[in-house]
Amino acid sequence: MEKTGKAAVEKPRLSFWQIWNMSFGFLGIQFGFALQNGNASRILQKFGADVEHLSWFWLAAPLTGMIVQPIIGHYSDRTWNRLGRRRPYFLTGAILSALALFLMPNSGAIAAIAPPIMVGAGMLMIMDASFNVAMEPFRALVADNLPDSQRSTGFSVQTFLIGIGAVIGSWLPYAFANWFHFGATAPAGQVEANVKYSFYVGGTILLLTILWTIFTTKEYAPEEYAKFHEGEDDGHHKHQSGLTEIITDLRRMPKTMKQLGLVQFFSWFALFTMWVFTTPAIADHIYHVPLNDTSSARYSEAGNWVSGLFGIYNGVSALYALLLPAIARTTSRKMAHAFSLTMGGISLISIFFIQDPAWLVAPMVGIGLAWGSILAMPYAILSSSIPAKKMGVYMGIFNFFITLPQIINGIIGGPIVKHVYGGHAIYALIIAGIFMLCAALSVLFVQDNKDINVKRALSS
Numbered sequence: 001m002e003k004t005g006k007a008a009v010e011k012p013r014l015s016f017w018q019i020w021n022m023s024f025g026f027l028g029i030q031f032g033f034a035l036q037n038g039n040a041s042r043i044l045q046k047f048g049a050d051v052e053h054l055s056w057f058w059l060a061a062p063l064t065g066m067i068v069q070p071i072i073g074h075y076s077d078r079t080w081n082r083l084g085r086r087r088p089y090f091l092t093g094a095i096l097s098a099l100a101l102f103l104m105p106n107s108g109a110i111a112a113i114a115p116p117i118m119v120g121a122g123m124l125m126i127m128d129a130s131f132n133v134a135m136e137p138f139r140a141l142v143a144d145n146l147p148d149s150q151r152s153t154g155f156s157v158q159t160f161l162i163g164i165g166a167v168i169g170s171w172l173p174y175a176f177a178n179w180f181h182f183g184a185t186a187p188a189g190q191v192e193a194n195v196k197y198s199f200y201v202g203g204t205i206l207l208l209t210i211l212w213t214i215f216t217t218k219e220y221a222p223e224e225y226a227k228f229h230e231g232e233d234d235g236h237h238k239h240q241s242g243l244t245e246i247i248t249d250l251r252r253m254p255k256t257m258k259q260l261g262l263v264q265f266f267s268w269f270a271l272f273t274m275w276v277f278t279t280p281a282i283a284d285h286i287y288h289v290p291l292n293d294t295s296s297a298r299y300s301e302a303g304n305w306v307s308g309l310f311g312i313y314n315g316v317s318a319l320y321a322l323l324l325p326a327i328a329r330t331t332s333r334k335m336a337h338a339f340s341l342t343m344g345g346i347s348l349i350s351i352f353f354i355q356d357p358a359w360l361v362a363p364m365v366g367i368g369l370a371w372g373s374i375l376a377m378p379y380a381i382l383s384s385s386i387p388a389k390k391m392g393v394y395m396g397i398f399n400f401f402i403t404l405p406q407i408i409n410g411i412i413g414g415p416i417v418k419h420v421y422g423g424h425a426i427y428a429l430i431i432a433g434i435f436m437l438c439a440a441l442s443v444l445f446v447q448d449n450k451d452i453n454v455k456r457a458l459s460s
């Protein structure tokens with residue numbers, strides 16, 4: 001993707017706190033994302049969704065991501081205004097995400113306009129679209145501002161902040177119910193008070209953290225940015241714009257990106273399964289709640305514990321993210337990712353053999369290792385293989401490999417749980433573990449040309 005010409009100037013290395021401020025908004029995004037992952041299924045079940053239909057409602061998330069992220073990436077590559085290049089998209093996504101977080105748990109109050117289940121699904125779609133508007137420009141910002149030698153560190157700091165936000169977001173419903181004694185049960189058609197107020201806090205935190213990044217982080221001006229990429233193909237195709245150019249970019253994606261796509265497919269098929277079916281799986285398999293019971297205290301107890309468990313794996317991912325750059329230097333980025341995915345796959349399968357809810361903490365450790373690596377290593381490898389001036393659009397296109405497995409899973413996952421597993425969602429978690437192990441195997445075949453050079457630069 002490069003051509004001969006004037007040599008580019010090396011980007012200056014940034015301080016730890018500059019990298020921290022640049023990624024701080026992701027703490028808020030993941031705070032909201034964790035609330036969605038841990039509670040959307042129980043909210044939709046409260047509004048009348050059957051377990052076999054949950055994955056269909058969750059299709060809203062990957063479908064909106066598949067459409068939104070490449071478009072946002074494409075236009076953020078071309079945006080240079082007083083607010084910056086990527087920052088206008090952070091701000092827009094933050095405002096819309098906060099509104100969706102405020103509205104989703106109140107979907108039942110809008111029953112006069114439409115059935116609550118449809119309103120809830122609509123809010124889920126708007127929420128995920130808004131997260132996507134903010135999310136990929138954040139990843140592109142790390143690649144924009146950091147040299148190759150700091151990108152593993154940059155994405156790892158981002159993953160650490162993602163983990164912290166997710167821990168707080170995941171644990172908040174449990175804390176409100178058990179520490180602050182907010183109502184933890186509610187009749188069918190209504191959302192528990194502890195969940196509702198967690199969403200309010202999440203919307204507020206999301207907006208504040210993204211504003212922090214906007215006001216503390218500079219972006220390179222066009223002329224300054226161009227100095228760092230002298231002699232590179234600018235990645236823009238003559239006589240093309242908009243959708244046509246996005247399609248051309250899709251056809252011309254680098255080999256490494258295609259190889260990473262298979263890894264992402266297996267990884268996110270597993271993750272989607274886990275997010276959608278962990279609550280019904282644990283309620284049925286470990287708490288022995290009847291399949292159609294979504295209103296009992298026992299079901300709420302299972303749901304609150306799942307939210308807490310998600311907080312644990314996110315906490316592990318935050319700490320593990322700080323170790324990933326050192327692990328990658330010692331081995332390689334590929335080997336670090338393969339090890340992490342293997343631990344996640346084994347942990348997902350192990351849930352089937354657990355009967356005491358307290359022991360569920362153990363597999364959350366392995367899942368946390370996988371999650372921490374999934375959020376960092378693929379992007380560190382990818383950012384070294386794509387043209388700098390197409391960073392946004394390729395980060396958006398890369399999201400295809402995240403959304404496509406979720407869409408496929410969303411279509412077939414629910415019917416398989418109902419007709420093949422007899423409504424017992426625990427078997428879906430076993431399949432998720434197998435897919436995670438397939439991801440670990442496929443990452444070994446990824447070509448990471450910059451890995452050796454990056455390790456040398458980091459050790460110098």
